[in-house]
Amino acid sequence: MKASASQIRSAIERPNAATRLYLFHGPDEAGAADLAAKIAQSLGADAERVDLDMKALREQPGRLADEAASMSLFGTGRYIRLSTIEESALEAVTLLLGAERAGNPVIAIGPGLKASGKLVKAAIAAPAAMAHACYVPEGIDAARLATAVGREHGLRLTGSVPQRLASAANGDRAILAREIEKLALYLDAGPGTPRDADEAALEAIGADLGDAELSGAIDAVLDGRTGEIGTELARLGSAGTSMIPLLRQLARRLMTLAELRGDMDRGATVDEVLEKHRVFFREKASTARALRRWTAPQITRAIERVRETERALMHSGSAGDVLAQAECTTIARQAARARG
Numbered sequence: 001m002k003a004s005a006s007q008i009r010s011a012i013e014r015p016n017a018a019t020r021l022y023l024f025h026g027p028d029e030a031g032a033a034d035l036a037a038k039i040a041q042s043l044g045a046d047a048e049r050v051d052l053d054m055k056a057l058r059e060q061p062g063r064l065a066d067e068a069a070s071m072s073l074f075g076t077g078r079y080i081r082l083s084t085i086e087e088s089a090l091e092a093v094t095l096l097l098g099a100e101r102a103g104n105p106v107i108a109i110g111p112g113l114k115a116s117g118k119l120v121k122a123a124i125a126a127p128a129a130m131a132h133a134c135y136v137p138e139g140i141d142a143a144r145l146a147t148a149v150g151r152e153h154g155l156r157l158t159g160s161v162p163q164r165l166a167s168a169a170n171g172d173r174a175i176l177a178r179e180i181e182k183l184a185l186y187l188d189a190g191p192g193t194p195r196d197a198d199e200a201a202l203e204a205i206g207a208d209l210g211d212a213e214l215s216g217a218i219d220a221v222l223d224g225r226t227g228e229i230g231t232e233l234a235r236l237g238s239a240g241t242s243m244i245p246l247l248r249q250l251a252r253r254l255m256t257l258a259e260l261r262g263d264m265d266r267g268a269t270v271d272e273v274l275e276k277h278r279v280f281f282r283e284k285a286s287t288a289r290a291l292r293r294w295t296a297p298q299i300t301r302a303i304e305r306v307r308e309t310e311r312a313l314m315h316s317g318s319a320g321d322v323l324a325q326a327e328c329t330t331i332a333r334q335a336a337r338a339r340g
Contacts, residue, residue, distance in 0.1 A: 003130040011130060012038045020068060020102045021093065021129040023085070025113040025120055028134035030174040032109045033083075035134070039107055040079060047077035050104075054086050061091040068102040082108035083311070090119045097126045142166035145173070149180050154189035155197045164202060175245050179205075214249050221250060221328050222257075222290045224335030233325050243324035247310045250328070251303055257290055258299045265296055293338045302331050 003011065011019065012035065022039055024032035040047065050067055057064060064080065072078040085108040096106060113120055115133060123131035137145050143162040150157040157165070169176035182205050189195035217232035236246065260273045268276070270288050279287050309327040
């Protein structure tokens with residue numbers, strides 16, 4: 001079935017044993033991950049988590065249904081997690097939804113899935129599935145989200161703070177959560193010790209993450225200026241800027257390049273592409289250089305690497321910012337080798 005926001009909220013609070021698949025699709029990957037995590041929490045802290053990837057589903061489409069029907073070794077609850085589900089999982093999902101029994105829910109995140117695709121349509125048509133489209137919150141919805149996340153951390157966001165935090169995070173829940181966590185730590189706030197968070201506190205932690213602060217590092221990466229990338233990253237580190245917004249903006253720039261590069265591969269010139277897509281005048285020169293340097297396969301691989309790094313950063317126990325800095329340096333070296 002096609003699930004609305006209110007229906008998903010109800011599912012989080014009271015997971016239905018008859019629901020075999022929770023499918024979160026759409027561009028808000030961080031929002032989908034947050035919903036998936038909350039459903040997992042509702043299933044119980046002792047629930048066993050089984051992670052599957054697309055390689056496993058392509059090689060053994062029936063494994064998803066088998067895992068959903070299997071009992072936990074420890075006699076506890078169980079659920080299956082698919083962090084990046086793709087259209088090619090249609091056969092596996094069809095077998096899951098048509099199986100005689102399941103028992104263990106599947107929680108799947110598909111940021112690249114289209115609402116018009118066969119996989120989403122199959123989930124919508126199935127009574128035993130919930131398909132929910134996740135979009136990046138904007139405007140008043142983004143400010144409300146900031147207020148809600150702040151409340152979870154014991155913060156009462158006052159004045160323009162919700163709007164400023166929402167704008168700084170650019171609708172990204174992961175970035176928003178990181179900035180609110182910093183704010184809560186600064187104010188020594190928690191669910192049992194609520195605090196008011198005003199503009200002065202926000203200024204103190206430097207949570208405004210303007211695009212201009214990140215553009216220098218991103219341009220250095222895409223230009224292959226390996227001698228400068230270290231300086232740019234150190235500047236961001238000194239300012240207390242998280243690497244997650246840097247990776248997010250780098251991914252967006254690469255995705256834009258991929259679209260523009262596609263037009264060039266179909267015969268358009270650099271100037272024609274820049275004009276057609278109305279590239280911001282301050283980014284025209286750097287975009288033109290990148291289009292002449294990067295091929296479509298190189299751009300695709302760079303996007304994959306950036307997204308993999310971001311996901312790794314969100315896991316506890318990772319190398320943190322060092323991991324992101326190393327990946328940015330690696331991509332910059334790739335760009336340097338691609339110079340003509």
